[in-house]
Amino acid sequence: xxxxxxxxxxxxCGTNIAGTVNCPRVTEAIARTDVALVREHAYLCTGGQAQIxxxxxxxxxxxxxxxxxSPRIHDETFRTVCKAAGINPYMMEMVNIREQCSWCHMxxxxxxxxxxxxxxxxxxxxxxxxxxxxxxxxxxxxxxLVIGGGISGIEASLQLADxxxxxxxxxxxxxxxxxxxxxxxxxxxxxxxx
Amino acid sequence: MVDVGRHPNIELLTLSEVVEVNGYxxxxxxxxxxxxxxxxxxxxxxxxxxxxxxxxxxxxxNENRALRKAIYTPFLQSVxxxxxxxxxxCIHFSEEACQRCVEDCKKHAIDFSQxxxxxxxxxxxxxxxxxxxxxxxxxxxxxxxxRFPDVITSMELERMMSPEGPTKGEIIRPSTGQAPSSVxxxxxxxxxxxxxxxxxxxxxxxCPNTVKNTLLLKERFPELETYVFHNGIRTSGKRQERMFxxxxxxxxxxxxxxxxxxxxxxLTFFDPLVDQQLLMRKDFDLVVLAIxxxxxxxxxxxxxxxxxxxxxxxxxxxxxxxxSTPTNGIYFAGAVGSPSDIKQCIEQAGNAxxxxxxxxxxxxxELSPIIARVDLEECTGCGKCSKECLFGAIRxxxxxxxxxxxxCRGCGNCVNSCEFDAISISNYDEKQLKAQLKAxxxxxxxxxxxxxxxxxxxxxxxxxxxxRLQYSxxxxxxxxxxxxxxxxxxxxxTFALGAPKVIVSGCHPGDCHYLxxxxxxxxxxxxxxxxxxxxxINPERLMLEWVSASEGQRFVETVQKMEQLRVDEDEIxxxxxxxxxxxxxxxRKRVQK
Numbered sequence: 181x182x183x184x185x186x187x188x189x190x191x192x193c194g195t196n197i198a199g200t201v202n203c204p205r206v207t208e209a210i211a212r213t214d215v216a217l218v219r220e221h222a223y224l225c226t227g228g229q230a231q232i233x234x235x236x237x238x239x240x241x242x243x244x245x246x247x248x249x250s251p252r253i254h255d256e257t258f259r260t261v262c263k264a265a266g267i268n269p270y271m272m273e274m275v276n277i278r279e280q281c282s283w284c285h286m287x288x289x290x291x292x293x294x295x296x297x298x299x300x301x302x303x304x305x306x307x308x309x310x311x312x313x314x315x316x317x318x319x320x321x322x323x324x325l326v327i328g329g330g331i332s333g334i335e336a337s338l339q340l341a342d343x344x345x346x347x348x349x350x351x352x353x354x355x356x357x358x359x360x361x362x363x364x365x366x367x368x369x370x371x372x373x374x
Numbered sequence: 375m376v377d378v379g380r381h382p383n384i385e386l387l388t389l390s391e392v393v394e395v396n397g398y399x400x401x402x403x404x405x406x407x408x409x410x411x412x413x414x415x416x417x418x419x420x421x422x423x424x425x426x427x428x429x430x431x432x433x434x435x436n437e438n439r440a441l442r443k444a445i446y447t448p449f450l451q452s453v454x455x456x457x458x459x460x461x462x463x464c465i466h467f468s469e470e471a472c473q474r475c476v477e478d479c480k481k482h483a484i485d486f487s488q489x490x491x492x493x494x495x496x497x498x499x500x501x502x503x504x505x506x507x508x509x510x511x512x513x514x515x516x517x518x519x520x521r522f523p524d525v526i527t528s529m530e531l532e533r534m535m536s537p538e539g540p541t542k543g544e545i546i547r548p549s550t551g552q553a554p555s556s557v558x559x560x561x562x563x564x565x566x567x568x569x570x571x572x573x574x575x576x577x578x579x580x581c582p583n584t585v586k587n588t589l590l591l592k593e594r595f596p597e598l599e600t601y602v603f604h605n606g607i608r609t610s611g612k613r614q615e616r617m618f619x620x621x622x623x624x625x626x627x628x629x630x631x632x633x634x635x636x637x638x639x640x641l642t643f644f645d646p647l648v649d650q651q652l653l654m655r656k657d658f659d660l661v662v663l664a665i666x667x668x669x670x671x672x673x674x675x676x677x678x679x680x681x682x683x684x685x686x687x688x689x690x691x692x693x694x695x696x697x698s699t700p701t702n703g704i705y706f707a708g709a710v711g712s713p714s715d716i717k718q719c720i721e722q723a724g725n726a727x728x729x730x731x732x733x734x735x736x737x738x739x740e741l742s743p744i745i746a747r748v749d750l751e752e753c754t755g756c757g758k759c760s761k762e763c764l765f766g767a768i769r770x771x772x773x774x775x776x777x778x779x780x781x782c783r784g785c786g787n788c789v790n791s792c793e794f795d796a797i798s799i800s801n802y803d804e805k806q807l808k809a810q811l812k813a814x815x816x817x818x819x820x821x822x823x824x825x826x827x828x829x830x831x832x833x834x835x836x837x838x839x840x841x842r843l844q845y846s847x848x849x850x851x852x853x854x855x856x857x858x859x860x861x862x863x864x865x866x867x868t869f870a871l872g873a874p875k876v877i878v879s880g881c882h883p884g885d886c887h888y889l890x891x892x893x894x895x896x897x898x899x900x901x902x903x904x905x906x907x908x909x910x911i912n913p914e915r916l917m918l919e920w921v922s923a924s925e926g927q928r929f930v931e932t933v934q935k936m937e938q939l940r941v942d943e944d945e946i947x948x949x950x951x952x953x954x955x956x957x958x959x960x961x962r963k964r965v966q967k
Contacts, residue, residue, distance in 0.1 A: 252836060276836070276851075279835070279836040279840055280839055283840065284839045284930075285844065286842065287844065294847070301813045301816075302850070305810055309805055309806045309809060311801060314743055315740040315741060317738045318739050318741065319738055320400040320498050321400055321401060321498035322734045323496070323497045323498060324497060324498065324730050325392075325404055327392055328502065329378075329386075330503060330708065332503035332708025332722060333708075334723075335707075336501050336503060338377055339731075340383075340731060341383035341384045342381075342383075343731050345734050347383055347384045348384075348385045348495055349384055349387065351386070351388045351390065352389070352391045354448055354452065356375055356378055357449070357452070359505060361435075362532055364532045364535040364539075367585070367586040367614065367715070368586070368612065368614050368616070368617045370589070
């Protein structure tokens, strides 16, 4: 028995996943490993969030695997769920059994199911080695440096200054204005140089 | 401009330059060098000093087509409104020790005791807006040649047309001082040329600028014969096509051909389509070269540690963040990033200001913790990782590698460079990638392992799924942040586990989300393929393919191509054996023995 308390959550995504992948078979296979909990849900990203929170608390899970859609869509969602349940948001790994499994092997349900099991097993091995992480926090000096006093530097400085921010504008020549100041008129409306 | 000078939130430092930048988002230490103006803020701009000064030099504001004095103002609306003394020409600094301006200044605003000073400022963010310099066309179309005094640049024409310029707005032939009766504009001078020393890109401003000037000239001198020689007029900006049409209506002749200039300022031009057949010879009184623009970005790049694109402009982090550099907290605006007209400069400045302003909404900034970590037990401080890091996020201190956390982007390129397994990416640790591989290759038979970068290739595989494109279910995708995080060791390990086929996939060259780190990937994979060849293994079993986030089809084609490859069992067994031998990775403890 592993010391980790891993929970595995398998999303049906309605029929998007469950229509191709035999989810009960995945659950059955994963339940044979040393994870603390395997749970299926119709929609983990919506109604399932509360279920994950209560399971983490009830089963004392310290890390979870969410087998659902792409982490590019819902990584943040499930990190937030972890945070809500009181575990480190980085103790979560997503396994993509929708975009990279059910949707691209629609006519091979058995193979898709076998692949889903493999992918979840990979996710479990991965999450076992995850470390709790804290976002790096740095102090913000609320002063901007603008290098160059041409039209771009002038405009950027004024915008920031008007928003109430402190700006240091550095210009190499004796005056601001840059190349713009040398122009007689500017296109397309032949206005004077600003 | 005046608003800048009087804004309470803006500290304006003219005659100043940035000499060094250190630090990271929220905490940049910037060393500035301030050159002396020799005129204090007590200056009232009365002009008495100007009358007394008798030293003349070329006026760079008027493109050296006029003279100014040693004490001067670049132009009347200069900000700050203080004169400045040019210490390169002022004879106070010579044996003469001239004091004439000092004597006449009632405000005692002239201070020759000023010296160069350095100052360090602490800022949270930086916007680079150093713009461009005009292309120097010396040697082209007779420019700078005494035989062709009436060949001028577009910038010189700007000054000539300005009421404040050297001719007070009169248009003249420099050789005679008389008004011209014909003028020729030549486009793309220095631009869109592959020739040595010229610019391969379109400078973008020259076409609309020339059209603007032809309109202004025709308005004042309807009889002036005006020709524009070009290689296709590009007026795609807002209201620019209308401007072009108006110019043609006004009688400006546009000729799609580049002329040659000969003695007497005769331009001969040819039809490029009809075997260089001579179309026409014509005498022009004035020739204006529409010169291209050259970025000033090289110096900025060195100072700020931000990359340049192939043309020499600052490279944006990616095309959807047009004013962000890959370094957190450093932004850019205007022509330092690409040829931009005034309107575009203003738009970019607004965008950069918005990026900076977002940071200033909070007292701290939160950055992703998925970054490199150093195992202090194993690190020998050899410095290889530090050299490979394009973000300058690793330094060697007290004989170990130290990560500047706020500067690290977590790409993983440093992991490959470490011979001691002393550096890893949090939660994308090589051990984790190996654990995934081990699980994926329990039954390796026909598996295809695809290492896909988070930003492009993994997203491309997602897009294939979203589009319901079907491919073989034996594909196993392993996600890394960047393809450069796929180490040589990892690829060897994959083969050692019995994987028949491996694909390494990342963003297209130039699209990498970590500068050009995918070029390291390319180099590494090529080397690995050579290694396979030398061991008698079919190198096609390792494939490198660039797949973008929108290329679901390409992802599928890539795995299908790999699917076609036949690898027999004996070969897999042999590969397994070769790569199962202990790797070359060193342990610090072993080295010390």
